[in-house]
Amino acid sequence: MLSKPELFTRLAEGHAAGITVVTPNVRLAQELTAEFDAFQRSKGLPLWEAPDILFLDAFVERLWEEALVSGHGAKLPLLLSSAQEQHLWEQILEKSGLLAVPQAAAQCRDAWRKRHQWRIRGGPAGEDTAEDAAAFLAWSREYERRTRGEVDAARLPDVVLDFVRRKPALLVTYAFDIVPPQAKEFLARFELAECQPDAHEGKALRCSFASAKEEVEAAAKWARARLEGGARRIGVVVPDLRQRRREVARIFSRVMRPGYNLPGVEKAPLPFNISLGLPLDSYPLAGAALDLLELAFGALAFERASRLIRSPFLFDAEGERARRAALDVWLRRELDATVPLAKLVGATERSPQLRRCLEAVFESVQGVQAQTPAEWARGFSVVLDAAGFPGERVLDSEEYQTLGKWHEALAELSRLERVSKGMSSREALAVLRRLCADTLFQPESPDAPVQVLGVLESAGLRFDCLWVTGLTDEAWPLPARPNPFIPLALQKKAGMPEASAESSLDLDRRLTAEWTRAADEVVFSFPAKDEDRDVAPSALILGIAEGEVAIAEFPRYRDMLFNNKKMVEFEDAKGPAFAGREVRGGTRVLADQAACPFRAFAKWRLAADELDEPVDVPDARTRGILLHAFMKFLWQELKGSGALSKNLQPALTAAAAAAVKEVELEGRFAELERERLVRLGGEWLEIEALRPPFAVALAEEKRKIEVSGLVFDARIDRMDALPDGGHVLIDYKTGAQSSLKLWLGERPDEPQLPLYALSAKEDIAAVTFAQLKTGEMRFRGYSKDKGVLPRVEQPDNWKGLLAVWKKETEALGAGFAAGEARVDPKHGLATCRLCHLQTLCRVHEKPHLLKGEE
Numbered sequence: 001m002l003s004k005p006e007l008f009t010r011l012a013e014g015h016a017a018g019i020t021v022v023t024p025n026v027r028l029a030q031e032l033t034a035e036f037d038a039f040q041r042s043k044g045l046p047l048w049e050a051p052d053i054l055f056l057d058a059f060v061e062r063l064w065e066e067a068l069v070s071g072h073g074a075k076l077p078l079l080l081s082s083a084q085e086q087h088l089w090e091q092i093l094e095k096s097g098l099l100a101v102p103q104a105a106a107q108c109r110d111a112w113r114k115r116h117q118w119r120i121r122g123g124p125a126g127e128d129t130a131e132d133a134a135a136f137l138a139w140s141r142e143y144e145r146r147t148r149g150e151v152d153a154a155r156l157p158d159v160v161l162d163f164v165r166r167k168p169a170l171l172v173t174y175a176f177d178i179v180p181p182q183a184k185e186f187l188a189r190f191e192l193a194e195c196q197p198d199a200h201e202g203k204a205l206r207c208s209f210a211s212a213k214e215e216v217e218a219a220a221k222w223a224r225a226r227l228e229g230g231a232r233r234i235g236v237v238v239p240d241l242r243q244r245r246r247e248v249a250r251i252f253s254r255v256m257r258p259g260y261n262l263p264g265v266e267k268a269p270l271p272f273n274i275s276l277g278l279p280l281d282s283y284p285l286a287g288a289a290l291d292l293l294e295l296a297f298g299a300l301a302f303e304r305a306s307r308l309i310r311s312p313f314l315f316d317a318e319g320e321r322a323r324r325a326a327l328d329v330w331l332r333r334e335l336d337a338t339v340p341l342a343k344l345v346g347a348t349e350r351s352p353q354l355r356r357c358l359e360a361v362f363e364s365v366q367g368v369q370a371q372t373p374a375e376w377a378r379g380f381s382v383v384l385d386a387a388g389f390p391g392e393r394v395l396d397s398e399e400y401q402t403l404g405k406w407h408e409a410l411a412e413l414s415r416l417e418r419v420s421k422g423m424s425s426r427e428a429l430a431v432l433r434r435l436c437a438d439t440l441f442q443p444e445s446p447d448a449p450v451q452v453l454g455v456l457e458s459a460g461l462r463f464d465c466l467w468v469t470g471l472t473d474e475a476w477p478l479p480a481r482p483n484p485f486i487p488l489a490l491q492k493k494a495g496m497p498e499a500s501a502e503s504s505l506d507l508d509r510r511l512t513a514e515w516t517r518a519a520d521e522v523v524f525s526f527p528a529k530d531e532d533r534d535v536a537p538s539a540l541i542l543g544i545a546e547g548e549v550a551i552a553e554f555p556r557y558r559d560m561l562f563n564n565k566k567m568v569e570f571e572d573a574k575g576p577a578f579a580g581r582e583v584r585g586g587t588r589v590l591a592d593q594a595a596c597p598f599r600a601f602a603k604w605r606l607a608a609d610e611l612d613e614p615v616d617v618p619d620a621r622t623r624g625i626l627l628h629a630f631m632k633f634l635w636q637e638l639k640g641s642g643a644l645s646k647n648l649q650p651a652l653t654a655a656a657a658a659a660v661k662e663v664e665l666e667g668r669f670a671e672l673e674r675e676r677l678v679r680l681g682g683e684w685l686e687i688e689a690l691r692p693p694f695a696v697a698l699a700e701e702k703r704k705i706e707v708s709g710l711v712f713d714a715r716i717d718r719m720d721a722l723p724d725g726g727h728v729l730i731d732y733k734t735g736a737q738s739s740l741k742l743w744l745g746e747r748p749d750e751p752q753l754p755l756y757a758l759s760a761k762e763d764i765a766a767v768t769f770a771q772l773k774t775g776e777m778r779f780r781g782y783s784k785d786k787g788v789l790p791r792v793e794q795p796d797n798w799k800g801l802l803a804v805w806k807k808e809t810e811a812l813g814a815g816f817a818a819g820e821a822r823v824d825p826k827h828g829l830a831t832c833r834l835c836h837l838q839t840l841c842r843v844h845e846k847p848h849l850l851k852g853e854e
């Protein structure tokens, strides 16, 4: 056993000493190299030979590469890449009837590797998993047959040494804990020495936090405090880092550098590094390339097409940035939820360069005559070139590295040539997408003092201080994770640590002990609650003394702004008065003014419109338009109560067909809507039949309405003439929300119908909602006299009611005309819940405004 100083002294002799160090993972190799460099620097050396320290798997592969260029190269079996292995397994499983073939293929690869690593031989032994295991053995035989003359990573350690001419004089294993039999046999063929990391005699304590989020937040603040206190190597372990990576990155970024993500702030490396990379396809550059190819060879969901046309990675994206953003808003109203390339080309006239770019893509696709993976890789490159990918903007470092990784993914697709038959464009794209999804990628950044790690990467590392989070009794020790394709008994017998709860406990107990030796200060923590549920600490940390960690408070960027004492208070509740007379938006403007003056100001004066989301099925708005059109056509045919005693079916059917045609619905949805309208209309006419005689005077009629000197467009759903000369104003409502409260009190929620009544030249005898909800159909409103409509109310004073409406609607009109823009949601949270303006009005900075009814 070599001590670390002895190891470094030997490594300092340089390459001539022939020493190679292997580690159980990449991170340990990097850390040991950094430590050795520090050791050399501490001696005042200006330069030295780089030590030969690498991950064991990389060492095995390097031996194969060395053999390839040696005299044995011709006899050496070719090494399959992991993508080639995966592809072969997928081909074998294609006929298995399994649903998730790529996932099953990945498990097969894992089982294949484990059988070799742990020297598991033999077949299933009458277990629950026997069926899976038997199937796996059959697939393995096929895999073996197909890979004859080749080798994969699982078998490479067993064969590579037969071709190696020159071995290191001494091979040192560093920080190994579990060594599977295959690795043992491989290592035994070298002159071998062992080295283990130094142990710290540190102080460990255990603490808890109210939630997992607070726990990570505290760890981030603690790390920043230690960093500012002079610590150079700080570790934070997050066991479920893969699932929580984004949240953890956000918290650490915010704590380490408040305001890091403000627009215009120069991108600078943050002082922490997260060990786990992200899938390549989650990087915008690779995502844009994949979306462009999917669009080029088929169609794209609108959301992704929208992102693509606004992406900086297409031709002249910078020059047409504003134009493309405006185009996106327009396309949202014009296109469907799925967009084929030809349709998008036709819709991009407003953005000439984009159109040119998409036309070039369209043409390039016609020229792609690919069949094999290599041909597809070339074809995809041609299409991307035609789109001007990756744009004319200078890429930043992260984008530049992503581009390199993207080219590697294309090359990997090309290399599938060796193991694949022909592919369709869909298959080739699916393979490329999966390659990108499986490639975890982390752009290189300068060495960071704070390391955020998963459990396995933390093993063997040494720090000045270390915090291990998330150690609840449910999360630690990790549950057993046996591979379903190897009989459980064989996995247990082989001693695989993840095969059973006992061996997993054993391994995690050792890891916990290892953490306590990893730094001078070690904190173990757990969240005491998971939402509302109490959570207990892991039994593995119960022996560690409870204590409290001092958590320094670091202000958020927002607090820093508020606290800088240079605040200028500015009451901003009023905009400039409305200068014109005609108001766009119709009488909805006054409904918004009633709900919240700021909402009306932002929507109708600043045009802060909500973006449309194209959908495949008719949405609530379309169904509303459809219903109004249906009623219009129906009453054009029926004309009044006189027709209600006849057979109504033909009129209902014709009106439904005309409405569906007017709204341009087609296919199955058109059929369903026609049926729905006929059903709804039939039910509603039964209510109409209960009324005294009437004739429909107008339907869907546009009028101009003047309020407080402003002119609004209005559309009256329907007005019926009564035999005595009175008129009934009707407003269709599809929900059950037609309460009369909507017309009453200050700032009435629905001022439209009162406005129509006040401005009508006709003699109004009743105003009413027609509540068109299946099972709850009824009129709901006010009439001047009894008996005008079934179940409507008579106010004590009809004229008084009209006077109140006049006062309230004029107050709303006057407020809007004066530029009134108070952030004042009428029903608090209930008003804001469905409003899209929350980030603009910043109502959440005034929580007292949000206490309203839900």
Ligand code: SF4
Binding pocket: 595, 596, 598, 599, 823, 824, 825, 831, 832, 835, 836, 837, 838, 841, 842, 843
């Ligand atoms: S979110 Fe609420 S406060 Fe803000 S504009 Fe909308 S309704 Fe008004």
